[in-house]
Amino acid sequence: MLTGKQKRFLRAKAHHLDSIFQVGKGGVNENLIKQVGDALEARELIKVSILQNCDEDKQTVADKLQEGAQANIVQVIGKTIVLYKESKRNKQIELP
Template sequence: MLTGTQTRYLRGLAHHLTPIFQIGKGGISENMLDQIGLALEARELIKLSLLKNSEWTVKEAAEEIARSTKAEIVQTIGKTITIYRKSVDHKTIVLPR
């Protein structure tokens, strides 16, 4: 569980990131979750975007992705989701206490 200070820090780091995954009409598949998990392992902090034709709400999609990948939701703004998961092998982000 992230503290408020850690969440603010991660939001600052994520500000310049662009979404690397798009959730559209096809929804969230197992393959997509696998790819998100690999991206989280490599980057720790990623953004995803929800397309207009998606049947998911932003909240539902964020919760499903976070639960399935064991990640933390940093924030949702509009149709953009930011998630974080501490990497095992490629740890680059040092969170404040």
């Protein structure tokens, strides 16, 4: 679980990132969860955008990705989700 200070730090780092995944009509599936998990292992901090044709609620999508990838939700703002997970092999971000 992240503290408020850590979330603030990660939001600042994520501000300049581009979304690397898009959730569309298919919603969240096993393949997407696996790819998000792999990306989190490589990058630690990612953005996921939700397209207009997605049938699921943004908080539901965020919860499914968090649970599936064992990540932390940093922020859900608009149609964008910011996820963080500490990398086991490639640690880059040092939390305050």
